Amino acid sequence: MPALVSHPDEVKVVSRRFGMGAADIEKYIELDGYKAVQQAIAEGPDWIINQMKASGLRGRGGAGFPTGMKWSFVPKQAEKPKYVLVNGDESEPGTCKDHVIFLHDPHAVIEGTMIAGLAIGSKLGFIYLRGEYRYLLKVVEKAVADAYAKGFLGKNIFGTGVDFDVITQTGAGAYEVGEESALMESLEGKRGVPRIKPPFPAVVGLYGGPTVINNAETIANAPHILLMGGEAYAKLGSERNGGTRLFGISGHVERPGVYELPMGYNLKRAIYEVAGGIKDGKKLKAVVPGGSSCPVMLPEEIDVGLDFDQMGKAGTMLGSGGIVVLDETVSIVEFALRTIAFYQHESCGWCIPCREGTDWIKKTLTRVYNGGGNKKDVDNVQYLAENMLGRTFCPLGDAAAMPTIAFVKKFRKEFEDYIEGHKAGTPIITVEQLVGAH
Known part of the structure; x- marks a missing residue:
């Protein structure tokens, strides 16, 4: 396993089980695993969606759309089956967060998928992994198999009369299928090209049925939100940007790594304090704040909070949380x-x-x-x-x-x-x- 890094300013929610062996289902259960989904079954869909709305969780794949609102868009009555699709096609250069979730806490993704399914009335979820992450496929498939063996997936889960299945799939290495409609095309066995919208996936999605599509980090937060309560999760972050976020800080810093910081945490502090500053004492030249698609920032622009709204006002984006630091030697x-x-x-x-x-x-x-x-x-x-x-x-x-x-x-x-x-x-x-x- 890759070495894990940490810093006192971290607030560990989605990463709290990292390094604790939670890929093993028994350890996951010991660490409060699969409690949230049982609570969700007992409380019902409206309660789940209300908790997610209260949490202020916004899509961690980069778009930043409110998760609870997205789930509420799925019609309660539908002629076709409903689906949950987890986007684990982490292909944005500079981004390296989802793979640590799959590696260290795959059951959180499975449990989150189940919670999303309960919220929208779905009985089937897909976990779509990036093609280059095939080494993680065994980890995730074992976690799924263990959940079936425990009776947590399949027919009559937890003896409640509820049915839910999970299927894993890997891509073929195409960045394009990180886009939600191209992802659905790929999963259906077609060429991964985008669909024209509308209709939107919440109404006409995978196989023509209503579909919720969320990034793996977004989904992995769901069990934690239900256990701690939506309002408590929201208070960890900034206004309109609830909770925490996994930030992959790479490039010319002393301590590169994936850190979980509160939404709204200052970018300059993240670089100079959390990641230890610019490597070898060189000067900072530029920062790509959220993966390669985000407009570059100059050194005088980085004293800003890491949330969707503040980064937007700064003329860039929070994106997928991949902070790439460039020193003075970069052309x-x-x-x-x-x-x-x-x-x-x-x-x-x-x-x-x-x-x-x-x-x-x-x-x-x-x-x-x-x-x-x-x-x-x-x-x-x-x-x-x-x-x-x-x-x-x-x-x-x-x-x-x-x-x-x-x-x-x-x-x-x-x-x-x-x-x-x-x-x-x-x-x-x-x-x-x-x-x-x-």
């Missing part, structure tokens, strides 16, 4: 090229703005990186990104455009200085060689 030109190369590679190609936009930005930045650029290219990159924004079927185009626009606006002089200092004749390197060299 923003190279970093921007690496970022757009990822999104160009992962674009499903379904819509023209994303397919063509990411490709042309990558080609332009590759030319700049190789010494063949001119200052007009900087304007062209910004123009292309701005014309992708808000014009694609799914958020992948926005995820590529937003960081690109921020790189150009905040580091224009670095791009222009790079172009002046790297004229034609510089050895040509492909993006593939660039990535392979590091």
Whole structure:
């Protein structure tokens, strides 16, 4: 198991069982496991949804939509079966939180899936793991099998007359299926491309039935919320942003790791106190605050709270909680090229703005990186990104455009200085060689 890190400022809720052997069902039960779902069965769907609304829990996958409200959108009466879908396709660069939940506390995801099912009247849940997380599939499948063996899953769970089943599935390594409608397409055995909305999944989702889709961290919080009470959970965070969040702090810091901090915790403190500051005493150059799709922040912008609202006011996003710290040695030109190369590679190609936009930005930045650029290219990159924004079927185009626009606006002089200092004749390197060299 990877070594776990900790800091006194952490408030351990979803991570409270990490490092305690809770992947074993007996240990999980000893640590209050499967109590919340039994309480949920006794209290009923309305109570569950009211507790989730009171908690202020917002989607931990990045969208930040209120969880209790999302569950309440599912119609109580439906002609087709209802489903719960756990999005464990953690593919956003810089994000590394869901895998520690699956590794250390898989039963929390299972129990949370059951609670969501009880809330909406579903009898079947799917746990969809990122394709590269196949090493975790055995851990999750064993947890599911053990829950069945105990009578916690299947027919007549806990002897209550309630039925609920859980099925695990892995993807094939496509970033695109992190988008909820593409995820449903993939799970149905089709190509993972987004659906046009409306209709929305709460009404017409998986196999045409009403469906709740939540990130793995969101779902893993549900049992803790029911046990401690929604209002108590809400008080741990900031206004309109209840509870805690797993933040993966990586890059040029002394103590990289996954930390659970209260929503609204100061980003500057997270970097300099929790993660130990910039490695080797170097200066901070920039911070990507929530995964690669989030607009970059300058050092003078990071004295801000880590919640959805405060980060939005700061001109960026909380995203998936992946904080990437860049020191003074980083070339923003190279970093921007690496970022757009990822999104160009992962674009499903379904819509023209994303397919063509990411490709042309990558080609332009590759030319700049190789010494063949001119200052007009900087304007062209910004123009292309701005014309992708808000014009694609799914958020992948926005995820590529937003960081690109921020790189150009905040580091224009670095791009222009790079172009002046790297004229034609510089050895040509492909993006593939660039990535392979590091």
